[in-house]
Structure formats: C-alpha cells, structure tokens
Amino acid sequence: MNVLDLPGPEFVQLYLVLIVIAVIGAVALRFILRQPGGDMPLDRISELHPLEVAYLARGPVGLIDASIATLVRRGSLGIDKVTRKLKASTLPPEGVTPVEEAVYNAVIQKGGRVSDVRKAVHGITNSATARLQAMGLVLSDDRRWSVRLFPTLLILAVGLLGVAKLCVGMNRHRPIGFLVVLLFVTLILVLMFPSLPVIRTRRGNRLLARMKRVNSPLQTSARRAPATLNDNDTLMAFALYGPNGFTSGPMADVGTVLAPPAQGGSGCGSGGCGSSSGSSCGGGGGCGGCGGGGD
Amino acid sequence: MIPHMGLGIGWRPELALAIDRRRDIAFVELMAEEFDPARPLPAPLRLLRERRVRMIPHGVTLNLGGAEPIDPKRAKHLVDLAAAVDAPFVSEHIAFVRAGGVEAGHLLPLPRTRDALNILVENVNRTREFLPVPLALENVSALFEWPGGEMSEAAFLNEVLERTDALLLLDIANVWANARNLGRKQGDDDTGILFLEQIPLDRLAYVHVAGGVERDGVYHDTHTAAVPQGVLDLLAELCARKTPPGVMLERDDDFPDEATLNRELDAIAAAVARGTSRRTGEPHAEVARVG
Numbered sequence: 001m002n003v004l005d006l007p008g009p010e011f012v013q014l015y016l017v018l019i020v021i022a023v024i025g026a027v028a029l030r031f032i033l034r035q036p037g038g039d040m041p042l043d044r045i046s047e048l049h050p051l052e053v054a055y056l057a058r059g060p061v062g063l064i065d066a067s068i069a070t071l072v073r074r075g076s077l078g079i080d081k082v083t084r085k086l087k088a089s090t091l092p093p094e095g096v097t098p099v100e101e102a103v104y105n106a107v108i109q110k111g112g113r114v115s116d117v118r119k120a121v122h123g124i125t126n127s128a129t130a131r132l133q134a135m136g137l138v139l140s141d142d143r144r145w146s147v148r149l150f151p152t153l154l155i156l157a158v159g160l161l162g163v164a165k166l167c168v169g170m171n172r173h174r175p176i177g178f179l180v181v182l183l184f185v186t187l188i189l190v191l192m193f194p195s196l197p198v199i200r201t202r203r204g205n206r207l208l209a210r211m212k213r214v215n216s217p218l219q220t221s222a223r224r225a226p227a228t229l230n231d232n233d234t235l236m237a238f239a240l241y242g243p244n245g246f247t248s249g250p251m252a253d254v255g256t257v258l259a260p261p262a263q264g265g266s267g268c269g270s271g272g273c274g275s276s277s278g279s280s281c282g283g284g285g286g287c288g289g290c291g292g293g294g295d
Numbered sequence: 296m297i298p299h300m301g302l303g304i305g306w307r308p309e310l311a312l313a314i315d316r317r318r319d320i321a322f323v324e325l326m327a328e329e330f331d332p333a334r335p336l337p338a339p340l341r342l343l344r345e346r347r348v349r350m351i352p353h354g355v356t357l358n359l360g361g362a363e364p365i366d367p368k369r370a371k372h373l374v375d376l377a378a379a380v381d382a383p384f385v386s387e388h389i390a391f392v393r394a395g396g397v398e399a400g401h402l403l404p405l406p407r408t409r410d411a412l413n414i415l416v417e418n419v420n421r422t423r424e425f426l427p428v429p430l431a432l433e434n435v436s437a438l439f440e441w442p443g444g445e446m447s448e449a450a451f452l453n454e455v456l457e458r459t460d461a462l463l464l465l466d467i468a469n470v471w472a473n474a475r476n477l478g479r480k481q482g483d484d485d486t487g488i489l490f491l492e493q494i495p496l497d498r499l500a501y502v503h504v505a506g507g508v509e510r511d512g513v514y515h516d517t518h519t520a521a522v523p524q525g526v527l528d529l530l531a532e533l534c535a536r537k538t539p540p541g542v543m544l545e546r547d548d549d550f551p552d553e554a555t556l557n558r559e560l561d562a563i564a565a566a567v568a569r570g571t572s573r574r575t576g577e578p579h580a581e582v583a584r585v586g
Contacts, residue, residue: 216338217315225309228552233312 003161004168011165012178015158019186022158026151026193033147036136037202044135045211050232051097052132054239056208059199060125062239064118067100069238069254073231076104079250084257085112099128114258137204148194155193159186215240223247297462297500298383300349300541302564310546311339313553317560322349322501322541325380328356332375350380351501353387359418359432360391360405370425377428384500386431386464387422389415389455406441407451419459431462431500436469436516440477448473449493462500467533468545471526472507472516487529491536501541504530504563518547522559527566534570542567 003014048056054066068086071077076092079085086107092100099121106120132138139147162183169176200208212219215236222229222237226249229237237245243255301321304314314320323343330336330352336344344350354373357365377385390402405411423430434452446454456463467487474487504527506520522544533539544559551559571577 213338214342216342217311220308220337220339221310221312223308224311225550228309228550229312230552 004165008169008174008176008179012182015162015165015179015182018158018161019155019182019189022154023189026154029151029154030147030193030196030198031202033143033150034139034198034201034205037206039210040135040137040203040207045207050235050239051099051128053211053236055125055129056132056137056200056204057240058242059197060122061118062242063099063125063128064103064121065243065254065258066235066239067097067103067121068114068117068258069243069251070235071096071100071104072250072254073234077107079253079257080112081253081256083112084114086114086117086257087112097128099125132204136201137207138200139198144198147198148196152190152193155186155189159183159190162186212240219245222251226251297540298349300501302560303349303351303501303541303543304560305353305543305545305547306340306343306350307547307550308337308339309550310556311337313556315339315342316553317557319564320348320560322351322543324351324353324386324543324545325376327352327354327373327376327385330376332372332379336380344380349383351382352376352380352385354385355388355402356392357387357418357422358392359387359422360389360403360411360415361394361418362391362414363394365418365421367425370422373422374425374427377426382428384429384431384462385426386433386462386500388433388435389452390435402435404435404437404439404441405451407444407446407448408441409445412446412451412454415455416458419455419461423459423461429462429500430459431464432456432459433464433466433503434469435466436472436476438476438513438515447493449490452494456495456498461498463495463498464500464503465494465533465539466503466505466516467530468503468505468507468516468522468526471523471529472514475514475525486525488532491529491533496533496537499537499539501543502530502533502539503543503545505545506559518545519549521555522562527562530563530566531570531573534567535573536570538567538571538574 003011006014051063051066051070055063058065068077071092072079072086074093076088076090078087078089080087088104088108092104096104102121102124103117106117110116110120126141129138133140162179166176166179166183169179218229218233218237219241222234222241222245226234226246234251238251238254243251243258246252246255302319303322303324304310304317304320306314306323306325314323320343323340325340335341340350352373354369357369357373359365373385373387376382388402389405391405392399392402405415419430419432432452432455434448452463455461470487470490474485474490478485478487504522505516505518506522506526507514507516507518508520509515530542542563544556544563546556546559550556
C-alpha cells in the first residue's frame with residue numbers, strides 16, 4: 001500500500017501518530033547518545049576546579065563568565081557599571097588558566113564589551129574541557145554533533161513524508177490546509193531539537209544536580225552574606241549558580257555586566273534584584289528577632 | 296527527659312555554609328516566625344536534617360508576659376513547626392512584646408511583681424496546653440528595672456518554672472549583661488555567679504551564648520559581636536555546677552567569616568570543657584564534647 005495514496009484525513013491521523021513516535025524516539029535517542037550514565041565516585045568531585053564546574057553548568061559561556069568573575073575578584077579586571085564594560089586593572093597573577101589569560105587579553109584588545117570578549121575567547125574554551133571529557137561528564141565536539149543530528153533526522157524523516165504527501169495533494173487539488181499546519185509544527189521541531197543545549201553527559205547531569213543540592217548552603221550564604229565567603233567558595237558559587245547567585249557585592253556587579261541589559265533599566269546592580277533566596281524563609285510578623293539587646 | 300544535644304548555633308541563612316561545614320554542630324535553633332511549617336524547609340536545613348542535626352523552634356512573638364491572652368494562631372504556628380522538624384521542645388521568652396495592639400519591636404523585661412508573675416504563669420500554662428512537646432523559657436536582658444519589684448530575678452524565674460513545670464533556656468550572656476548593668480548599680484553580684492547559684496539548673500534545656508557591645512558604660516546584648524571573655528568565664532562557672540544538655544552561639548548580624556565563627560564556637564566548647572573539668576576532676580582533653 002502506498003501511504004501517499006491514503007485519503008487526506010487518514011493520512012493526517014497516520015502523520016500525527018508518526019510525529020509523536022518520532023519525537024519520543026528523538027528524546028530517547030538524545031538520552032541514549034549522552035553516555036555515560038551513572039554516578040561519578042564522590043571522592044573525585046573535589047578534584048573539580050571551580051572553572052571546570054562553571055563549564056559543566058553552563059558550557060563555554062559559563063567558563064568565560066566564571067573566568068571574568070575570577071579576574072574581577074583578584075582585581076585584574078574592573079567593572080564600569082555605567083558603560084557595562086570590563087576594564088583591565090592589574091596584570092593577572094602567575095598561574096592563571098589559559099582561558100583567564102585569554103579573557104584578560106580580550107578585554108584589552110576588544111574594548112571590554114562582554115559580548116566581544118565572549119566571542120574572542122569562545123574558540124579556546126574546549127581546550128579547558130579535556131579533564132571533564134575524560135571523566136565522562138561532558139560530550140566531545142563529535143558526540144555533540146551526533147546528539148544534535150540523529151534525533152533531528154528522525155523527525156525530519158517524518159516531515160519529508162509529509163512534504164511528499166503535500167505535493168501529491170496539491171497535484172490532485174485536494175485540501176492541504178491541515179497538513180500545512182502539521183508541517184509547520186514539524187519544522188519548528190526540526191529547528192528546535194538541534195538548538196537544545198548539549199553540554200553534559202547523563203553522568204554530568206547527575207553530578208551537576210548533586211553538586212547543586214549539596215552546595216545549597218553555599219548558595220544561601222552567597223546570596224545573603226557574600227562578604228563572608230573566601231575566594232574559592234565565591235568562585236564555586238558563581239560557577240554552580242551563575243551570576244544570579246549573588247544579589248549584592250562585587251559578584252552581583254559582575255552579574256549586572258554579564259546579564260543582557262534589562263529593557264528600560266540598568267539591571268539589578270549590587271543592591272540586588274529582590275529575587276527570593278534559596279533559603280525561602282516564610283517570613284512573619286512580630287519583633288523581627290532577638291537581636292538588639294532584649295534577648 | 297531532657298535530651299542531650301551538644302554544641303549548637305542559631306541558624307541564619309548568612310551562616311548556612313559555615314554551619315553546614317561544622318560537623319560537630321548537633322543542633323540548630325530556628326527563629327520560629329521566619330519559617331512556614333506548611334512549606335518545605337530551606338535546602339540547607341534539609342541537609343542538616345539528613346545528618347540528624349536537631350532543630351529547636353524559638354519564638355519571639357508569643358508575648359507570654361503580656362496582659363493579653365495568648366494568640367491561638369501564634370501558638371499553633373509554634374506547634375506546627377515543632378511537628379515539622381520533630382523538635383524535642385520549643386522555646387520562648389519571659390518577656391512582653393506588645394500591648395494594646397502596639398508592637399514593642401523588642402523583648403521587654405517584666406516587672407517582678409506577683410501580678411506579673413501570675414499573668415506569665417497563666418499564659419505559659421495556656422500555651423503548654425497547645426504544645427505536644429515541652430516549653431523552655433528564656434531569661435531576657437534588661438537595661439532597666441521596673442519600679443515596685445517584689446522579688447529578685449532568680450526568685451521570679453524559680454517560681455515561674457516551678458508553677459508551670461517549664462524547662463529553662465538559660466541565656467548566659469543575658470545573665471552577665473544584667474549583672475554588669477544592674478547588679479553593679481545595686482552593689483549586688485556583678486558577675487552573675489550568685490544568680491547561677493539560685494536558679495534550678497536541673498531544669499536546664501540549653502544555653503544561649505552571644506556577644507554584644509558596650510556603649511557609654513552600658514552593655515547591650517546585640518548578638519552582633521564576639522562573645523566577651525566574661526560571658527565565657529560565666530559559662531565555665533555554669534558548667535562547673537552542671538553541664539548543660541546543649542550550648543549554642545547566637546549571631547544575628549554583622550556576620551563573620553567562617554574562620555572567625557569557628558573560633559567563636561571553639562571558645563564556647565573550650566569554656567564548657569573547662570568548667571566541666573573543674574567539676575569532674577577530669578583533665579580538659581578528656582572532656583572534649585559539650586554535654
């Protein structure tokens with residue numbers, strides 16, 4: 001039986017079933033291709049440098065942003081809150097990573113706009129991920145292509161069948177409106193699937209979730225009292241929770257510069273955005289606590 | 296039966312990381328009004344619970360010393376929070392915080408009169424009817440004494456505990472502050488040691504330790520500074536008489552870094568060990584843990 005000869009309504013039903021199967025198959029294929037799974041041994045987690053954690057959490061942009069944060073924390077870069085640009089201050093200390101060095105040089109050479117710095121440094125970020133790949137936490141470039149391509153091909157195959165039927169329908173002067181709508185939806189899926197972020201393996205996903213969970217005290221303290229954290233803790237908080245992890249202090253200023261500009265506003269600034277903290281206290285009325293000499 | 300707890304601290308989000316890393320913390324005190332029993336605990340507290348760290352809800356708004364009846368909603372909040380965290384007991388203050396609908400914004404001392412005592416006892420007993428767990432009552436610091444006092448602070452405390460069968464949350468910093476600010480003025484005990492001799496230590500549930508600031512000759516128990524040596528010495532005196540089931544640090548503002556906080560906790564543990572060692576005759580090294 002030639003499916004292209006099916007009456008329109010029956011073909012549409014078949015197409016809907018096939019596209020659902022293709023989407024489920026694409027999701028399953030993405031899951032399977034993001035090997036390895038399982039858990040990384042606990043004792044190896046402490047081997048990860050905060051910059052590696054930043055890449056694990058948010059890919060090349062996460063690594064670049066965390067490098068910027070490191071250099072600001074050390075005083076090698078400053079922030080112009082008015083122009084939202086970075087500016088070079090003191091030379092970076094010895095022993096900085098190649099990405100940090102590239103960020104510093106890009107600020108000098110490209111004028112300090114964050115988007116220009118990210119573009120200039122993006123190409124070398126993969127060199128910083130060798131250990132993460134060896135640990136099975138992030139995908140190599142080849143594997144990322146596979147994860148993007150093969151699931152998409154499944155959906156595309158069904159879409160091509162739909163296009164073929166569309167041509168047959170047009171030839172026979174049959175109604176094609178419903179099929180056009182379905183093909184439009186299919187096109188969105190074909191464009192969407194390859195654009196989904198593909199950084200981590202399943203093992204990397206599990207590790208990141210675990211790290212965020214066990215570091216929730218770090219997240220809470222970073223939001224409420226960033227000045228009490230040392231360099232390493234500050235960077236780990238930035239790496240895991242991103243620039244939005246801070247609502248005050250120098251790291252919040254970094255977040256303002258790294259975030260896209262708010263429409264008609266200057267972003268959150270070091271005064272904070274008023275976002276709810278990870279501690280989610282319920283609040284209440286009354287005296288506001290025992291401090292102040294009455295307790 | 297009062298459970299043995301050990302070293303503790305008042306949980307504040309600002310201190311979440313330092314508290315999480317301090318593995319000898321056996322209990323944390325929760326400011327009851329800051330938590331909604333119907334919602335999950337903040338993630339850092341869930342981690343502490345997994346480590347079996349005990350949690351003690353500590354209220355500040357019940358107004359046990361006030362002339363108004365206890366608000367059932369506030370009492371229920373304390374009850375619900377105690378259930379949510381499996382608390383062995385809860386605590387509140389021997390103080391009043393509102394009158395005529397006006398909030399004082401502060402824990403105010405009670406006049407030490409028989410009338411005030413009777414009101415306090417009635418409110419505590421009413422509250423205990425709601426509570427499925429024991430209630431511990433905390434002594435507050437006072438920068439002044441109400442006129443017309445009919446009894447000493449120790450006598451007042453003794454009677455309220457006896458008539459209500461409540462436990463004692465002894466704020467040793469407040470004992471020291473009151474001795475300095477008021478005892479010295481009256482030519483009385485200005486160290487707090489006499490006070491320790493006069494109160495029922497067998498009802499001790501746990502102890503608060505905190506640091507404050509001195510301004511114009513008056514000591515303010517602000518919970519924003521390092522614990523003074525005088526408070527630590529008084530804590531050692533207490534432990535030379537009875538080792539408390541739990542001793543905790545209160546820090547409410549001007550939060551220090553992790554290393555400084557650890558030094559504060561170590562100093563408290565050392566004071567407990569010093570006092571206990573005096574009582575038991577065992578050297579410090581053998582008495583390594585609180586309780």
